[in-house]
Amino acid sequence: MQIKYIKKANLPTLWGNFLIFGFEEIKNKNNHIALVLGKVQNKEKILTRIHSECLTGDSLFSLRCDCGFQLKESLKRIAKNKKGVLIYHRQEGRGIGLLNKIRAYSLQDEKGMDTVEANYKLGFSADERNFTICAEIINFLKIKSINLLTNNPEKLEFLKNFGIIVNKRIPLVVGINPKNKQYLKTKEKKMGHIL
DSSP states (O other), X not given: OOEEEEEEEEEEOSSOEEEEEEEEETXXXXXXXXXXESOOTTOSXXXXXXXXXXXXXXXXXXXXXXXXXXXXXHHHHHHHHTOEEEEEEOOHHHHTOHHHHHHHHHHHHHHOOOHHHHHHXXXXXXXXXXXXXXXXXXXXXXXXXXXXXXXXXXXXXXXXXXXXXXXXXEOOOOOOOTTTHHHHHHHHHHHOOOO
């Protein structure tokens, strides 16, 4: 196990009354959360979103990405479904961290690089995230199987390889605008996202 459960509490939101579960990584003390709506324990086909942290998109409403739009849409769909889980995966910038993400933005602005080229220039892979933590959270919640809200087939395959039963992938194509069109094309062409 890479994480330990800390505590849960009620979290009323614009979309409904969720339970918020806190988890801490044992090795480096990073923390992650799961927002849970309805009864998910020992249930199948639970609508699930693994949402990687994006301060610029989620909190500052950046148009450079689709992250904030995906976060809101996921919560809306889970609420409409009356049951589901959103794992907020605290690995900012596809795992490179906030300040390196800003450095990558700068390379994109000044050198015309795309998001993948900028990551490589900074010495990272296109995606540095570790989804083992997310699989452990799904197992902790005793979910039997999930329907995964994602455009990223690699996320789906990783979870399956970790023993999570994924019934189907549900597309989450939202928030496309002139400021992020090229970014999304790069994710589609170089990272295999299905848009």
